[in-house]
Amino acid sequence: MAPIATGPLNALIDARSGRGPVIVLLHGRGSDERDLFPLGPLLHPDATTVAVRAPFDAAPWGYGPGYAWYRFLGGTTPDPDTFVRGQELLDAVIDDLPERLDRRHFPLFIGGFSQGGTTALAHLLRHPGTAAGVLVFSGFLADHPSVAVNAARVGTTPIFWGHGTGDVAVPYAAAEHGWSELRNAGAALSAHAYRDMPHTISEAELGDARSWLSGVLQDDGRPSPT
Numbered sequence: 001m002a003p004i005a006t007g008p009l010n011a012l013i014d015a016r017s018g019r020g021p022v023i024v025l026l027h028g029r030g031s032d033e034r035d036l037f038p039l040g041p042l043l044h045p046d047a048t049t050v051a052v053r054a055p056f057d058a059a060p061w062g063y064g065p066g067y068a069w070y071r072f073l074g075g076t077t078p079d080p081d082t083f084v085r086g087q088e089l090l091d092a093v094i095d096d097l098p099e100r101l102d103r104r105h106f107p108l109f110i111g112g113f114s115q116g117g118t119t120a121l122a123h124l125l126r127h128p129g130t131a132a133g134v135l136v137f138s139g140f141l142a143d144h145p146s147v148a149v150n151a152a153r154v155g156t157t158p159i160f161w162g163h164g165t166g167d168v169a170v171p172y173a174a175a176e177h178g179w180s181e182l183r184n185a186g187a188a189l190s191a192h193a194y195r196d197m198p199h200t201i202s203e204a205e206l207g208d209a210r211s212w213l214s215g216v217l218q219d220d221g222r223p224s225p226t
Contacts, residue, residue, distance in 0.1 A: 008092050010053040012037045013100070020046025021107040021132070021217060022097065026090070026116030027054065028138075029072070030064030036113060039201075043111075043135075043210050044217070048101060054115070055089045056082060069119045076174055077143045078118075084146065090123060094130070107217065111135030111160075111209075113201060114170060121159070121178075122147045128155045133216050135209055136161040137201050138170050141178035154187035160212045161189060162205040164197025 012033050021044055025036040033053040040049025054067035061071050069086040071079035098104050110131045112120040117139025124134045125147040134157065141149065159182065163175035172193070179191045192208050 008089050009055055011093065012049070012051045014040060014049045015101060016041070016048055017046045018048065018101075018103065020044050020048060021109055021213075022048045022050060022101065022103070024094065024097075024108065024110045024120075025049065025051045026069065026110070026112030026119050027051070027066070028112075028114030028116050029054075029066070029068040030058045031066045036111075036116070039111075039206075042206060043213050048103075048106070050093075050097065052090070052093055054119075055086055069115045072115070075143065076140045076177070080144060083122075083142065083144055086119060087122060087126060087146070090119065091127070094123075107132040109133045109135065109213065111137065112139060113137040114139055114199065117161075118142050121161075124157055124159070125149065125153045128153050129157065131157060133158040133160070133213070135159075135213075136178075137205065137209075138163050138167055138175075138199055140170055140174040141181055149181045149185045149187075151186050154182060154185045156188055158188045158212070158216050159190065160192075160209055162192040162194060162201075162208060164194045164199065164202075166196040167199045169199035
């Protein structure tokens with residue numbers, strides 16, 4: 001499937017039946033929208049998958065030939081300017097979805113791997129209640145004032161967060177820190193640690209994410225009542 005413009009960014013869209021949830025997937029740094037595109041139907045057979053290309057060229061920052069959501073400064077700290085700009089462009093994509101998909105009402109899930117997971121979680125904290133759920137695969141809680149964690153921001157939105165204990169790209173300790181912050185704020189967090197898993201998404205993690213999503217959704221595709 002050829003990329004199309006979705007708001008200000010390119011994306012791949014697979015609308016499927018139009019009855020399931022919309023799952024927006026955000027790739028990691030140095031990759032592109034094709035990376036996570038196959039993940040949507042594996043999470044839900046009737047999902048409308050929207051795999052978005054990050055806005056910045058990764059090569060100038062040494063991240064490889066693909067794209068990045070922000071420039072990484074180290075630890076859990078993004079460059080403030082590119083981080084906010086990436087968030088603003090993602091906001092525009094999500095705002096464009098109802099018209100693009102010709103669906104005014106749908107359960108929206110945002111998920112991502114590595115930088116994409118960090119970006120997905122940040123979107124939730126910047127726009128509480130916009131998504132029906134968030135999936136974080138091997139990401140972290142960004143050290144940026146716009147994503148400070150508190151009860152009002154996390155609300156009751158379900159969060160799936162999986163991370164490998166053998167991850168050297170985003171150390172497992174970063175996940176533990178993020179989990180602690182979210183739990184202290186009362187988040188509806190489903191945290192999963194995968195023994196010795198490196199910086200990847202394993203079959204076990206995919207199965208857990210699929211089960212989590214099924215638990216959040218009712219048979220008619222709407223978020224389950226809390």
